[in-house]
Amino acid sequence: MDVRLSQSRVRGRTRAPPSKSYTHRAILAAGYSDAAVVRDALVSADTKATMRAVRAFGGTVERDGQTVDVEGFDGRPETPDNVIDCANSGTTMRLVTACAGLGENLTVLTGDDSLRSRPQGPLLDAVFDLDGRAESTRRNGQAPLVVGDEMVGGTVEIPGDVSSQYITALLMAGAVTDEGIDVELTTELKSAPYVDITLEVLDDFGIEATQTDDGFSVAGGQSYRPAGGEYSVPGDFSSISYLLAAGAVAGADDEPVVVEGARPSAQGDKAIVDIVRDMGADVEWDQDAGELVVSVADLSGTTVDVGDTPDLLPTIAALGAIADGDTVIENCEHVRYKETDRVTAMAEELAKMGANVTEQQDRLTIHGGDTDLVGAEVDGRGDHRIVMSLTVAALVADGETTISGAEHVDVSFPNFFETMRDLGVDVTED
């Protein structure tokens, strides 16, 4: 699907979708449990992939709106009848790989073209080191994967600079092994707040896991059990980033954009509030009410280290293309291992809209203010975050912008364009 967007002003009240990261963890944690209800869940293409995996391991997953009722496999995943299709979801593939490692027999995991090109090698090595079987069918460290043979607990080394999801996966599975798992990091941890989210969800499901001097540790023999049998998912700050950015660059003069569902949590991406403020926007955050109010402003460039917040890179790049002066995004090499290489994708697509961008391996500099953005035909690269960030740029571009592959917003923010239309954006779906 293509979307066509014209220069627009946004105004009014909207609501953030539930967090994708929390939903994945809560659904899988419920799968590891005897039974649990997940409330306010994100129902999207990616989280449906995790629901499919829980079913494949012998759980039942019933959905009524945003309430997901799970009867789990109680720490003992059954052998799936068929391959598990993780679709476009890296989180599903990593978290499910470690779970599959616990199985008596073998599980086959696959995904779409993008997911089958993302790195899984360090996690496969870890499962192997813990006495499981974990192989890439093409022996290139990428899916399709074959995993199983009753991984046991122990100590395992893993790099921290490829994906934090490997650590999340091992902690979640380690809790139901006999001995537990100690993860020792061999390189600096990137995307660290995502492991904090994991520790928070594990704690809410009654699982003890801790940060250690050289990594993380989870004791074995534990049972997943959320207090009262229920868990509620908070709002998603990566999704909020597009709403805040839209309000800051294209808000109506007489009425701000108000975002509900913005309660604080362990999400590193709440940093977007301070980033947009640093660039000059007026953002008020009532944390008790979970409400953000953003008013339009002339933005200026900033410097941001995205080591902890890789998913914000596309949003910051779009903001940088609109702001005056240079916006420097540092420490971003790991953002190249996502649904697409998002560093190159944003550099090339913003350039089509007239932005002046310098790309380096670990840094992206957007020289804002040199020229005004112009409408163009841009490629969403099959990546939800590229589509949503280019939408932000299109709100101020002179002339019409067409974004291809816009349906991919379904991965994390299924009603994104409806939300944009409700805020006043002129958008047509072809």
Ligand SMILES: O=C(O)C1=C[C@@H](OP(=O)(O)O)[C@@H](O)[C@H](O)C1
């Ligand atoms: O654990 C998670 O929920 C996620 C971790 C991050 O990935 P990496 O740890 O691979 O950087 C992030 O980019 C992804 O969108 C979600």
Ligand SMILES: C=C(OP(=O)(O)O)C(=O)O
């Ligand atoms: C990278 C992302 O997710 P995943 O790793 O789950 O595919 C994302 O949502 O930006």
